[in-house]
Amino acid sequence: MHFISTSFIYDHSWAHVVIGMWHKYPHPHCSHVKTIDTVDRSVDSKTGIIRTERIIGCKQKAPMWIVKLFGGSEDAFVREISFIDPSTQTASVTSVNLSLSQFATCLERIQYTPSSDGRTTFAQSAEIQTRMNMWRTAADKLENFMAERFKQNAHLGRAAFTDVLSTMWAVNKQQGALS
Numbered sequence: 001m002h003f004i005s006t007s008f009i010y011d012h013s014w015a016h017v018v019i020g021m022w023h024k025y026p027h028p029h030c031s032h033v034k035t036i037d038t039v040d041r042s043v044d045s046k047t048g049i050i051r052t053e054r055i056i057g058c059k060q061k062a063p064m065w066i067v068k069l070f071g072g073s074e075d076a077f078v079r080e081i082s083f084i085d086p087s088t089q090t091a092s093v094t095s096v097n098l099s100l101s102q103f104a105t106c107l108e109r110i111q112y113t114p115s116s117d118g119r120t121t122f123a124q125s126a127e128i129q130t131r132m133n134m135w136r137t138a139a140d141k142l143e144n145f146m147a148e149r150f151k152q153n154a155h156l157g158r159a160a161f162t163d164v165l166s167t168m169w170a171v172n173k174q175q176g177a178l179s
Contacts, residue, residue, distance in 0.1 A: 002128040002147040008158055009121055012165045014089045014114040017122075020165045021082070021091065021112075025056075029160035032058045032153065050084040056095070060149070075099070089114050104130040104142055106150060122158075126150055 010017050025033045035057035042051050056078040080095040091112040096105060111123045128146045130139035 002126075002143050004126040004128070004147060004150060004154075005124070006154065007121065007123045009115060009119050010162065010165060011119050012169060013118055014091075014112060014120045016165060016169055017112050017120040018084055018091050020161065020168055021093075023164050023168060024157075024161050027160040027164060029156045029163065030153075032060060032156075034059055048086055050082075050086075052082045052084075054080045054082075055098075056080055103132060104128070104139075104146060106146055108150075124154060126154075 012020070024030070025036050027033075033056060035055075037055045037057070038052060039055055040051070040053040043049070044051070058076045058078065059074050060076050061074060076097065076099040078095050078097050078099075080093060082091065082093040084091045093108075093110040095108045106126055106128045108124065108126045111121075113121050113123075115121050128143055128150065130142050132139040132142075
């Protein structure tokens with residue numbers, strides 16, 4: 001099993017970051033993300049917590065040994081569930097791969113919380129685990145591949161989201177200055 005953990009500070013308020021979450025894709029930095037389908041969205045009338053469930057479709061170039069050993073295709077799907085709590089100013093996002101999950105899973109958790117200086121803290125963790133105990137060599141190679149791919153995509157995702165936030169809120173600042 002691989003564990004990956006990282007954190008980052010966005011130079012934007014928590015409210016700006018949460019609004020920006022819904023505008024991250026499509027983005028040139030994340031050209032592997034092809035579709036975002038919202039399956040369900042609800043608001044708890046007592047707590048005000050917004051729950052959203054989405055399916056994210058990606059195109060991934062898998063190494064030939066993975067395709068030959070496990071089958072599959074370049075098309076991959078991920079289930080994402082997010083909870084936005086305006087009263088506590090927390091946003092949590094959990095995602096897990098649907099494609100090839102009988103062989104391996106990547107469970108990702110993201111938390112956005114306000115920092116004391118008006119910016120937003122991003123905390124991300126991932127657990128990558130194969131389900132092929134009898135093929136340990138192949139399982140180790142698959143976990144290593146998935147961990148490296150996750151790190152690459154996480155880096156691209158942060159760059160894309162930073163760009164989205166800067167673009168969204170720079171435009172709004174300019175419009176406010178023109179008023």
